[in-house]
Structures are given as C-alpha cells and as structure tokens.
Amino acid sequence: MKNFLRTILLLWLIPFSTLIVKSQDFEDVYRMLQESKILNDHFYGFSLYDLNANKFVLDVNGNKHFTPASNTKMYTTYAALELLGDSIPGLEYAERGDSLLIWGTGDPTFLHNRLDTRVVYNFLKRTNKTIYVVSGTMKNKFYAHGWAMEDFEAYYQPEISTFPIYGNVVTFRQRGYNHLNTSPGIFQKDLDFLPEPKTGDFELSRSFRSNVFWMSKRPVPNDYVNEVPFIYSDSLFVKLLSDTLGKKVNLLTYKKPNDTKILYSGETKNLIREMMLPSDNFIAEQFLMMCSWKQYGQFDTYLVRDWMKNKVYKFFSNEVAIFDGSGLSSYNKVTPQNNVDLLVLLKNKIPDERVRFRLFPAGGVDGTLKRTYSKDQGEPFVFAKTGTITSVYNQSGYLVTRSGRRLAFSFMNNNYIDDRASEIRKEMAKIITYIRQTY
Numbered sequence: 001m002k003n004f005l006r007t008i009l010l011l012w013l014i015p016f017s018t019l020i021v022k023s024q025d026f027e028d029v030y031r032m033l034q035e036s037k038i039l040n041d042h043f044y045g046f047s048l049y050d051l052n053a054n055k056f057v058l059d060v061n062g063n064k065h066f067t068p069a070s071n072t073k074m075y076t077t078y079a080a081l082e083l084l085g086d087s088i089p090g091l092e093y094a095e096r097g098d099s100l101l102i103w104g105t106g107d108p109t110f111l112h113n114r115l116d117t118r119v120v121y122n123f124l125k126r127t128n129k130t131i132y133v134v135s136g137t138m139k140n141k142f143y144a145h146g147w148a149m150e151d152f153e154a155y156y157q158p159e160i161s162t163f164p165i166y167g168n169v170v171t172f173r174q175r176g177y178n179h180l181n182t183s184p185g186i187f188q189k190d191l192d193f194l195p196e197p198k199t200g201d202f203e204l205s206r207s208f209r210s211n212v213f214w215m216s217k218r219p220v221p222n223d224y225v226n227e228v229p230f231i232y233s234d235s236l237f238v239k240l241l242s243d244t245l246g247k248k249v250n251l252l253t254y255k256k257p258n259d260t261k262i263l264y265s266g267e268t269k270n271l272i273r274e275m276m277l278p279s280d281n282f283i284a285e286q287f288l289m290m291c292s293w294k295q296y297g298q299f300d301t302y303l304v305r306d307w308m309k310n311k312v313y314k315f316f317s318n319e320v321a322i323f324d325g326s327g328l329s330s331y332n333k334v335t336p337q338n339n340v341d342l343l344v345l346l347k348n349k350i351p352d353e354r355v356r357f358r359l360f361p362a363g364g365v366d367g368t369l370k371r372t373y374s375k376d377q378g379e380p381f382v383f384a385k386t387g388t389i390t391s392v393y394n395q396s397g398y399l400v401t402r403s404g405r406r407l408a409f410s411f412m413n414n415n416y417i418d419d420r421a422s423e424i425r426k427e428m429a430k431i432i433t434y435i436r437q438t439y
Contacts, residue, residue, distance in 0.1 A: 026058040029435060033060055038427040042416035047336035048435070051347060051398075051406040056340070063318055065333040066412040069387030070279045071394050072327030072334075074342050075320075076287050077272050077359060079308055081349055083291040090120040090265025094257055100129040101254060104136045104163025106289030106299065107265055108282055111244065112167045113183070115274055115283075119265045125245055132252040133241065135234045136162030139300035142232065144285065146329030153206040155227040157328060158282045160289060162299050165240050167282060168232055170213070172204060174224035180204070180215060186243050187230070193217050204228065211236070272359050276385060277367030281326035288325040301325070316341045327387055339396040339410035347408070353398070357383040360397050363429075369395075372429050377402070381436045384409075393421050395428060401439040 026048065033039060033046060045061035056062070089105040102124070109115040124131060142159040143149075151157045158168035171183040172191075182188045191213045194203075202218040204226055211230045230236070234251055242249040275283040288301040296303050305322065313320040317337035323329040350356040361367025363382035364375045373382050384397025396410040411428050 025439070026435075028438070029058060029431065030060070032431055032434065036427060036431075038420075038423055039413070042420075042424075043414045045336040045410070045412045047340045047410045049340045049344070049408040051344070051408055056337075057407075059337070062337040062340075062410075063335050065318070065321075065335055066394070066414045067330060067389070067392050068322075068327055068332050068334045068339070068412070069389045069392045069394060070281075070327040071339060071385055071387035071396050071410075071412075072322055072324065072329075072332055073276055073279065073284050074339065074346070074385050074396065075308065075322055076284045076325040077276065078312070078342060078345060078349065079291050079304055079325075080268055080272060080287045081346075083295045083304070083307075084268050084287075085294075086268055087264040088266045088268055088271055089262050089290060089294065090117075091123065091263040092256075092260050093263065094260045095129065098129050099132055100124075100127050101132045101134055101252065103134050103256065103260070104161075105262075105293050106162060106164070106286050108164045108167065108286035109265055109271065110163070111165050113171060115167075115266075115271070117266045120263060121244075123263055124241075131241075131245075131247075131249045132254070133163070133234070133238050133249060134252050134254045134256070136299060138162050138289075139298065140302055144301075144324035144326075144329050146323055146331035148328075148330075152208060153228050155229070156281050158229040159232045160285045160301075161232045161237075162289065163234075163237055164282075164286060165237055167227070169227040169229050170211075172213075172224070172226045172228065174220045174222060177219055178215075178217070180220060180224070182213075184240055184243065186240060187211065187213070191215065206230075269355070269359065276359055277361050279368055279386065279388075281328055284326035285324065312345070313338075327389070330389075336396075336410035336412050339412075340408050343396065343398065343408040343410075347398075353406070357398060360384055361386065372425060373433065376433070376436055382432055387412075388421070390418050391416055393424050393428075395432075399432060399435060401436050403439060405439055407435070407439075 045064050045066060047056060047062035048058040050057050088107055090107045092103040092105055094101045109117060110120050161168060166184055170187045172180045175181045182191060190211055194214045194216050202220055203216040206213050206228050238249050238251045274280060288304050289299055291304045292300050318335040320338050321333040323331045346356060360383040361369040362380040363369040363373030365380045368386040369382060369384060381400045384395045387394035392414050394412040399407040399409055413424050
C-alpha cells in the first residue's frame, strides 16, 4: 500500500492531455517532421517531453495507438523494479533429512550460456543430499497471446517455463565440414540429416511436435552457431539437470511447506540490462514469471498484467493494451504518450540517471543503438529502447541536449513496407541528433 501511494504521488507529474502539442521553441523540429517524405509515407508518432519542466514540448500523433514491439520491455522493466526488488530469486528449496526439495522461480539464468552466475549450479552440485525437483504449475501458456506459431524454431522465441534451463534452447556449433555439436550434449543423438539432399544454403530445423532436429546435407558454414528452442517438460528438465550434475535427480509431486528458503542468483538491474541491450525476449517473459511468483506465489503472468493495469496504466495518458513481456505479441498497442508516461515513472523510480541510462542501449556505444547514432562531443546522448518487427520500428528513451536539457521521447513507426526500415531509422537518428545539437 505504501508503494502504491508513493506511485500515486509521483504520477501527478504526468500530463493526461491528448491534445497535439507544438511548442514554439521546437517549431523547426515540427516542420522537419511534417516535411519528411520518409516519415509521411506511413503511420508515425512522436512525443517529446521536458523532464525538468514536466510537460510535453512536441507531440504529433502522440495519442494514437501503435504496435510497440520491444518497446514493451520498458513496461516489463518497471514491473520487475517494482515487484522483484534488488535480487533475482534463483531457487526455492527445503531440506528434509537426506533429501533436498527444489522449486523453480522462473529465473532464466540457470545454466544459460551467457547469464549463469553458477550460484544455483554450485549449490546443487555440492550438496550430498538426494535432489527432488517438485513440479511447477503454470497457469499461463508456454506462448503468450499473439505469438507466431510458425516461429517455434526461431532463437528469439523459446518457450516460457517455471524452471528454465540452458535458456530453453539447444545451441548448435560447427565442428567440421558437415558436423554440429549440441549443447546440452544430450541432444546430440536427436540431430540427424534431412531425409533427402537439399540444394541451396545450409539449413537447420526442428520438428514441430518433438525435440528432433535436422540439418541439410550441405557444408556447415565456418563458425556457425545457432540456438533452437526445445519443447519444455518437467521430465526433460530433470533429465538435463541429472546429466549436467552427473548424479541422479528425481521428479516429485509435493505440497510446498511454509519453511522454504530462497537462493538468490544475481542482481535485478544487471539482468534488466541483459534484457534491454540485445532486446532478449526470453528474459523479458521470464521476468513476468518471476514477478508473478514473487507477488502472488504462483506462475500466472496475467495477474502481473492486471496489477500493471490497475496500479499503473489507469493513470496513463491513454489506454494501454499489453499481452506479453517482450513485445513479440502483435496484439500489443500503446501510444507514444504512454511510452513517455512510463519513462517519467522510470525516472522517478531511478532518479540517478547514470544508473537509469545504464539500463538502456546507448547510441553509438552498445546494444541495438550501437550503429544508429554517433557520439557527439565524445559522449553518447541517446539512451533508448528500440522496437523492431515486420513493418514496425520504434525508439523510446532519454535524450540529453548540448545545453543540458533532459528530455524523454517516443518515436514510433508502423505500417510501412519492411525494406524501408533502414531509411526510417536514419531519418529518426537525423531528427534526434538535430534536437541534441540545437537545444
């Protein structure tokens, strides 16, 4: 209740008007937007907000709804900061005699090839007790509403689960002319050649209904690496964990006692950065799982979305419709003003801009904006989240001008022919850079 009241007090700073704003001192930027042939051949919106004056200074189509794509991860970031606290829960466990009972918390880092801190692994490896994995129940589905089923074997769409392992993907690496190694190695026996030789480029695929993988009878490209999601199950998890630990692990149905303990695996802000910079969909979805586990003691991400709707979105400039944590869902719809509302909330949540900016890709430095901007006067000036799917390219974040003004912005583009994405991105960068250098 205390946090809720604090949020209410902070939210009064957010403007609720849906009127078009054209501040006199940004008249030239407005003209650039209106005269841009690149922007005006599709649907775009731009909202610019002065964080010091607490007001919109420029707004074009800011109250119109767009598909946000990975701009959705900003909303997931806020939920994680509010509901998880400072640390990532890596494991829930209880000891009973010579037995160790463990429950998943939704932590996506366990045995992940980039993110694993080894805290949970070392704990399980060193125990001399018999390990029992207690099955977790997930009320939401392994795919969120609006996800594309045909992307089932795409690296960016692993299944959501209660106790992720290896990022819920199989990693394939080139080892020789026509050979791939799998990680985890247990999947090596499930890799075979396609029944008939194929012409063209090398291909790797997975069966829709089972964890069977095929590679074409073509030379494997040098340094080839690919991640393919596997079909998750509790029994597969136990099999993978047993193989990794080198000791027997058992599956158990057991009512959770009241004296369980929590083993924390890392810092929340560090994992948010790992999500935001490369725009990792899997981490985003598992953040919602962890928030649900922490807030409600169950895996039901719909409850987290309801919490955001009732405690946060109801105070935003326009209605918010978000159905997942990553932005893969085509059902998601927000306005540029909504994105600015969220950026103001994040500013209030993390007043230290050095800490806050670190959660976003920095233009010309890292993440998805590394090649979009160049540094100005030797420093990055844009710290923003991108959002990219077919016919969608967005940027929302913070902009620091040469004079020291702190601005929040949301620049959204929808419904263009997809091969125009590059020129749209360049046009946006030109306008944002102009604001940096002029104001």
